[in-house]
Each structure stands twice: as C-alpha cells, then as structure tokens.
Amino acid sequence: MRCIVKGGKPLRGKVRLPGDKSLSHRAICFAALAEGSSEIENVLLAGVTQPMLDALSAFGIAWSLNEQRLTVEGKGLDGWQDPQAVIGCGNSATTMRLLAGAMAATNVGGVLDGSAGLRRRPMERIVQPLRNMGVEIEATNGCAPLTLRHSKRPLRGMDHQLAVASAQVKTCLILAALVGDRPTRIFEPGPSRDHTERMLGSMGAKVESNKTDGKEMAIYQTYVEPLAKPLKPLKMNLPGDISSAAFFVVGGLIAPESEIEIENVGLNPTRTGLLDALGEMQAALSILQTMEQGGEPCGCIGIRHSTLKPTKVMGEQVVRMIDEFPVFGVAAAYAAGETLVADAQELRYKESDRIAMLCQELRKLGVEAIETADGFRVIGKGKIEGGEVEAHGDHRLAMALMVAGLGSREAVVVNGAEVVNESLPQFIPLLRSLGAQILCEDS
Ligand code: S3P
Numbered sequence: 001m002r003c004i005v006k007g008g009k010p011l012r013g014k015v016r017l018p019g020d021k022s023l024s025h026r027a028i029c030f031a032a033l034a035e036g037s038s039e040i041e042n043v044l045l046a047g048v049t050q051p052m053l054d055a056l057s058a059f060g061i062a063w064s065l066n067e068q069r070l071t072v073e074g075k076g077l078d079g080w081q082d083p084q085a086v087i088g089c090g091n092s093a094t095t096m097r098l099l100a101g102a103m104a105a106t107n108v109g110g111v112l113d114g115s116a117g118l119r120r121r122p123m124e125r126i127v128q129p130l131r132n133m134g135v136e137i138e139a140t141n142g143c144a145p146l147t148l149r150h151s152k153r154p155l156r157g158m159d160h161q162l163a164v165a166s167a168q169v170k171t172c173l174i175l176a177a178l179v180g181d182r183p184t185r186i187f188e189p190g191p192s193r194d195h196t197e198r199m200l201g202s203m204g205a206k207v208e209s210n211k212t213d214g215k216e217m218a219i220y221q222t223y224v225e226p227l228a229k230p231l232k233p234l235k236m237n238l239p240g241d242i243s244s245a246a247f248f249v250v251g252g253l254i255a256p257e258s259e260i261e262i263e264n265v266g267l268n269p270t271r272t273g274l275l276d277a278l279g280e281m282q283a284a285l286s287i288l289q290t291m292e293q294g295g296e297p298c299g300c301i302g303i304r305h306s307t308l309k310p311t312k313v314m315g316e317q318v319v320r321m322i323d324e325f326p327v328f329g330v331a332a333a334y335a336a337g338e339t340l341v342a343d344a345q346e347l348r349y350k351e352s353d354r355i356a357m358l359c360q361e362l363r364k365l366g367v368e369a370i371e372t373a374d375g376f377r378v379i380g381k382g383k384i385e386g387g388e389v390e391a392h393g394d395h396r397l398a399m400a401l402m403v404a405g406l407g408s409r410e411a412v413v414v415n416g417a418e419v420v421n422e423s424l425p426q427f428i429p430l431l432r433s434l435g436a437q438i439l440c441e442d443s
Contacts, residue, residue, distance in 0.1 A: 001418040002443040003428065005405025007386070010257040010305070011434040017245055018068065019044045019238030020266045021423055022167070022195050023296065025094045027234060028052045029102055031072035032061040032080070033175070034203055034231040041237040043070045047395075047422035051090040051114075055099055058083040059108060076230045077179060080106035086145070089114040091351065091393075091422060093121045096144060097168040100126050101175030103148045104135040104155065113145040117393055122349055126172045129160045133176050133184075157182035157226065164346055165190030165319045167270075170222055174200065174207055177224035186222040190319035193270040197222065198295040203231040218316070239266035239298035243323040244424045246274050247399045250327045251431065252303030253283050254334045254407035259304050260434055261288065267297045273313075273321030274328060275301070281308040281335055310337035310380060318344045326400035329358045332378035333367040334407060341375035351422075352394035361389040361401055365412060386410025395422035402427075406436055415443060 024044035029052060031038030043049070045068065053070075056063050060081035062073040080102075089096040089112055096112050100123075103110065113119075124142040131137060133156045136149035157180030162169055165188040174196055177184035197207045206225040211218050245265045252260040267290065278285060284306045290299035308331060313321070318341070321328065325347055332339035347354040359376050362369040366385035370377045386408040391398035398419045405412025417440065420427045428438055 001440050003402060003414045003417040003438055003440040005402050005412045005414070006437040007405050007408040007411070008256060009435050009437050011252050011255045011260050011406065011436060012258065013434050014261045014263055015248060015430050015434065016263045017240035017265065018042065018046070018424070018426065020241040021048060021243065022094065022193060023199070023238045023266065024049050025052055025098055026171070026195055026199050027236060027238065028056065028070065028072065029098050030199055030203060030231065031234050032056050032059065032074050033077060033102060033105065034074035034233045035076040036074055036233040038072045038074055038233040039235050040070045040072070042068050043238060044241065046425055047090060048092040048094070051088055051092055052095045055087050055095065058085065058087055074231070074233060077106050077227070080108045082108050083110040086111045086113050089118060089144070091115045091117050093118060094168055096123070096146065097126050097172045098175070100130065100137065100146060100148065101172030104130055104133070104151070104176040105178050107150055107153060109149045111145050111147050117351060119144045125162070125164070125166065125169050129173055130176055132156070133158060133180065135176060153179065154181040154226070155179050157184045159185045159187070161187045162189070165192040165220065167192035167196065171196040174222065174224050178205060178227045180226045183226070184224045188220040189217060190316050191220055191270050192319055193268065195268065195296070199234065200231070202295050203234055204229065205231060236294035239293050239296055240264045242266050242271050245301060246324045246327050247403050247427070249274070249278065249285065249301060249303050250331045251403045251406045251436070253278065253306045253308065253331065255305065256407065257305055262301045262303070265298055265301055267299050270320055273317045273319070274324040276317065277311055277313050277321060277328060278331060280311040281331065282306060283308060307382070308335035310335045310339040312340045314342040322346065323396060325354055326358050326396045327403055329362055329369065329376065329378055330400050330404045333362055333380045333384055333404065334382060335380040336382035337380060339378045339380060342372070344375040345373065350394070352392040352397060354394070354397065357392045357394065357397055361397065364389050365404060365408070384408040386412050388413040388415070391416035391419050393419055395419045395424070399424065399427055402438065
C-alpha cells in the first residue's frame with residue numbers, strides 16, 4: 001500500500017489507543033501459564049500479537065475473544081502440551097523470546113520460527129543463558145528457527161549478566177527462573193521496561209527489580225524466586241500503548257495549529273523517555289490525569305503545536321525510548337539545529353536497521369541526517385520538504401514517515417505502508433479522525 005500524506009492541516013480532537021503491545025504479549029503468555037481463567041481488557045489485536053494467540057492454541061490453551069476482551073483458560077506450568085507443528089512467530093521477536101522462556105518453564109518441546117525479517121534478529125542472547133540454566137535449546141547460526149527439547153527439571157537458578165539492556169531477554173529468563181532450583185538474578189546495564197516484574201508480581205510470583213550504583217555505571221538487577229505456588233489468573237484492563245501514542249504526540253507537535261489529547265496511555269517510567277526528550281525540546285506537552293491500571297501508571301497526554309529545539313539523547317534515556325527513535329528522528333528534523341543520538345547501537349537489530357534506514361529515508365525528504373556507529377545526527381531546519389520514501393517492512397518507520405508528512409511543505413508518499421498493521425491497524429483511521437489528509441492506494 002502506498003499512502004500520500006498532505007501536510008499543513010491542524011490535528012484537533014481526542015484519540016484512545018489499543019492496549020500496549022508489550023503488556024498484551026505478556027498478558028496473553030502469562031495468563032496461559034496461570035492456573036484458571038484470566039480476563040484481559042483492551043488487548044492489542046494486531047499483526048504482532050496474533051502469533052502469540054495462535055501459539056496458545058498450539059500449546060493446548062483455550063482462549064476466546066469478545067471484541068477487545070480476551071479470556072484465557074490457563075493450565076499452569078504443568079499443563080502445556082507439545083505443539084504438533086512449528087510455531088510461527090511472524091515478525092514478532094517478543095513472541096519468540098517470551099515463548100522460548102515459557103516453553104522452558106513448562107518443559108514442552110517444539111520449534112519456534114518466523115518471517116525472513118525475524119530470522120535475522122539475534123537469538124543467541126536468549127539461547128546461551130537458557131542453556132546455562134539447563135534448557136535444551138538450539139538456534140540456527142544464532143538466529144531462528146529455535147528448537148527446544150524436554151530438559152531435566154528443575155532448571156539451574158543462577159546469575160546472568162546481559163550485555164545489552166533488553167526486557168525481552170530479561171522476561172525470557174524470568175520465566176525459566178520460575179522453575180529454577182534456587183533464585184536467579186539478572187543484571188542489565190540499563191532500565192529495560194519492567195512490565196513483567198509488575199504483572200508476574202500481581203499474579204503471585206516473587207520478582208523484583210532495583211538499581212544499584214556500580215563502579216562506572218548503574219546496574220539494574222532483577223531477582224526471581226522459583227514459584228512456590230501456581231500463578232494466579234490475571235484480571236487487567238490494559239492501558240493504551242505509549243509507543244503508538246508517540247506518533248500522535250509528534251504529529252500534534254509538528255502539524256500547524258494542532259491541539260490534541262490522547263486518553264488512557266501507559267506512563268510507566270521505563271517507557272517515557274520520549275516525553276522527557278520532547279520536553280527538553282520545549283514541546284508543549286501536558287500529562288492531564290494520572291491513575292493506576294493493574295499496577296501500571298497511566299494518564300492522558302495533551303499536545304499543542306510547538307516550535308521544537310534540538311537536543312541530545314544518550315545513555316539510560318535511550319533504553320527508556322528504545323522504540324521511539326524513528327519518530328524522534330522526525331521530531332528532530334522539525335527542530336532547527338543539531339540533534340544527537342548516541343549509545344543506541346541496539347537500533348540496528350530492530351525490525352529494520354533503524355539507524356541506517358531512518359537516516360536514508362529522512363534524507364529522501366530533504367533532511368540532513370547522518371548515521372554514526374551508535375546513533376545518528378539530524379541537522380534540522382524546522383521544516384521538511386516532502387518526497388517519496390520506503391517503510392522497509394518496519395511498522396514504526398512507516399508510521400514515523402507518515403507523521404513526517406503532517407507538517408511538510410510538499411506531500412510525503414510512503415510505500416509499503418500496510419506494515420502499520422503489525423502494531424496499530426487503526427493508525428490511519430485515527431489520524432484521519434483528527435483531521436489528517438491521508439490518501440492510500442494499493443500498490
Ligand atoms: C519489548 C522490548 C524491547 C522493545 C520491543 C518490545 C518487550 O525490545 O524494543 O518492541 O515487550 O519486552 P528489547 O528487549 O530487544 O530491547
């Protein structure tokens with residue numbers, strides 16, 4: 001699909017977004033590990049969560065959907081069955097890494113595979129530590145397909161040091177640690193999202209994270225005790241996804257005379273790095289109302305069109321906005337001056353090499369964007385010309401490039417825009433409901 005975004009129209013009104021992707025993946029998977037019936041409201045139904053739902057059926061777990069309300073009949077850690085066929089994880093690395101941990105915990109054997117894009121994502125980061133715990137797992141040149149076999153119980157509880165902060169790897173290891181012979185500790189160099197700790201904690205597991213001061217940098221530690229009793233079913237209404245909200249936030253800042261509100265967005269501090277970065281750029285943002293939903297802070301975000309200033313993002317802040325760099329790059333292009341992103345090598349291992357692809361596509365829109373080994377520099381002019389760009393099979397790049405068109409002088413044409421269905425099928429209708437002019441045609 002090819003979408004043409006015509007800039008210059010204000011965005012006005014309110015939107016409410018589907019449930020957070022990370023929370024949806026966890027809720028679906030953990031509900032299947034609990035004993036009994038879980039009810040999850042506002043679950044994200046999109047390309048990336050469908051494989052997780054399909055996998056439950058393959059492991060013998062019943063679930064049903066009534067609009068966005070999901071019921072899962074969890075069978076506990078001893079009730080999963082070996083799948084009859086390869087489990088397809090689509091494009092979703094979260095599905096693959098969480099399921100590897102869940103399979104280790106439930107001791108089922110099977111093969112996890114995915115799209116050509118997912119087969120390129122690094123899996124050694126879960127395979128090695130799982131093996132150290134006694135899990136029989138094999139990768140294919142460090143990537144998917146992954147084969148898991150029945151392994152000796154209990155698994156070995158142990159300490160792990162992760163080279164890169166990653167909530168997916170942490171979650172995978174936490175799940176395996178639930179059946180360890182002693183507690184497990186996971187050390188990370190940055191504050192990866194803590195949804196697993198909060199959710200499993202609410203289901204009765206003892207999982208805790210804290211930060212300690214190391215010699216050169218802070219160390220983030222997660223402590224997991226083997227389960228003493230079955231996980232309790234989950235009852236949770238999921239807040240909207242801040243990583244999806246990010247596109248509307250930046251859209252509202254750059255489209256002229258805009259004033260919008262995004263309701264019911266997750267505001268977990270391990271996810272709000274973009275709001276901080278935009279605050280430093282003097283964006284007119286306000287958090288209108290905060291509350292807690294199932295142990296997760298959430299609230300409404302108000303956004304007014306703003307003249308953005310350049311900024312620098314590095315270190316721990318990178319981890320707290322790891323999915324937001326495509327749209328942050330667009331915000332940087334609308335700021336006058338040089339914005340710098342460093343310590344973000346991990347962006348090269350996402351749905352696309354987000355450093356290379358973001359810079360390449362921004363340049364096609366007339367933006368000076370310079371790739372560095374661990375990030376990029378954008379020399380913004382306070383505006384974007386327009387042009388034709390490619391999504392490269394990356395949902396967040398597609399949405400960011402469409403957002404770029406909301407304030408551009410000429411239209412922005414995005415090819416391969418159907419990939420937005422991976423994480424936010426409602427993206428285009430919601431943007432149109434705020435007044436955006438977007439014309440899409442099959443290509
Ligand atoms: C996610 C963690 C992040 C993020 C991804 C979702 C999660 O990945 O980029 O979109 O749900 O745990 P990493 O764990 O690779 O940093």
